[in-house]
Amino acid sequence: MKRKSIALILSMGVAASPAWADDPIATDRPDFVESSQTVGLGRWQIETSVAWEEDEDGAFEASAFSTPTLLRYGFAEHWELRFETDGFIDAELRGPGLRVDEDGVADLAVGLKYHVPGSGENGGPSMAWLMHVDLDTGSSAFRGDGARPSLRLVAEWELPNDMSLGVMPGVIYDNGDDGRYAAGIFGIVVGKGWTDRFRTFAELAMPQIASSSDGGTQAALDLGGAYLINNNTQWDFAGSVGLNNRTPDLGLTTGLSIRW
Numbered sequence: 001m002k003r004k005s006i007a008l009i010l011s012m013g014v015a016a017s018p019a020w021a022d023d024p025i026a027t028d029r030p031d032f033v034e035s036s037q038t039v040g041l042g043r044w045q046i047e048t049s050v051a052w053e054e055d056e057d058g059a060f061e062a063s064a065f066s067t068p069t070l071l072r073y074g075f076a077e078h079w080e081l082r083f084e085t086d087g088f089i090d091a092e093l094r095g096p097g098l099r100v101d102e103d104g105v106a107d108l109a110v111g112l113k114y115h116v117p118g119s120g121e122n123g124g125p126s127m128a129w130l131m132h133v134d135l136d137t138g139s140s141a142f143r144g145d146g147a148r149p150s151l152r153l154v155a156e157w158e159l160p161n162d163m164s165l166g167v168m169p170g171v172i173y174d175n176g177d178d179g180r181y182a183a184g185i186f187g188i189v190v191g192k193g194w195t196d197r198f199r200t201f202a203e204l205a206m207p208q209i210a211s212s213s214d215g216g217t218q219a220a221l222d223l224g225g226a227y228l229i230n231n232n233t234q235w236d237f238a239g240s241v242g243l244n245n246r247t248p249d250l251g252l253t254t255g256l257s258i259r260w
Helices: 006-015
Strands: 044-057 060-066 067-075 079-085 088-095 100-106 108-115 124-133 148-159 165-174 181-194 200-207 216-229 232-240 249-260
Touching: 044 232, 079 124
Parallel strands: none
Antiparallel strands: 044 060, 044 067, 044 249, 060 088, 067 079, 079 108, 088 100, 108 124, 124 148, 148 165, 165 181, 181 200, 200 216, 216 232, 232 249
16 A cells, blocks of 8 residues: 555555446445455556554553555456555554554555456346455564465445445464464445435444454444446545454444446
């Protein structure tokens, strides 16, 4: 992910609006459940943002600022190559007589998305497979342990009254104190289109489902929306509330997605 000013990104988005792109951009953000669509043959798409999280545990408080970014390239009609990272991170831990501040860059994930041809027809769900590997490429404070592969399946249904439903089960193989372990992934999202340009969503996001010895389960309620500036540029926003003590109490994000 690249750290850019919102003004610069917006100017890029306006400039990168070819007349032939008459189908609206489909993005994987700001919700946790990914889109089932790929960007299309020969197309590039960047989805970048700023994000903030805060968590409180007794007398200790932690907060983090990051710049999550996803770069997508369609190398075939139903396939795309993906590069994803949380970008630059500035994290702080505060407590009685304690203040620790760390900053650096997050790990990079490389992946593929495959849209299942013909899915979404005759009332069935539109489906895609996502295969990622998180690599230990980040700064020492934010670097994971080795390569962590994951596999996710996305299914999306179009519902009456401009509503939609998406589900995303998956699995990730990570490294913990007791060695390698498998953790589940799950998300379910309900969307509502209010106009041709504006939509909102509500979502249950579970980026990790694991035993307590492997870090436990994380779960959050996400609410947000997106506004289509033009067919190739989208602005979005979202808020997140943690549902257990293993999940940050509060999260906020806003981002911009551009296709060319």
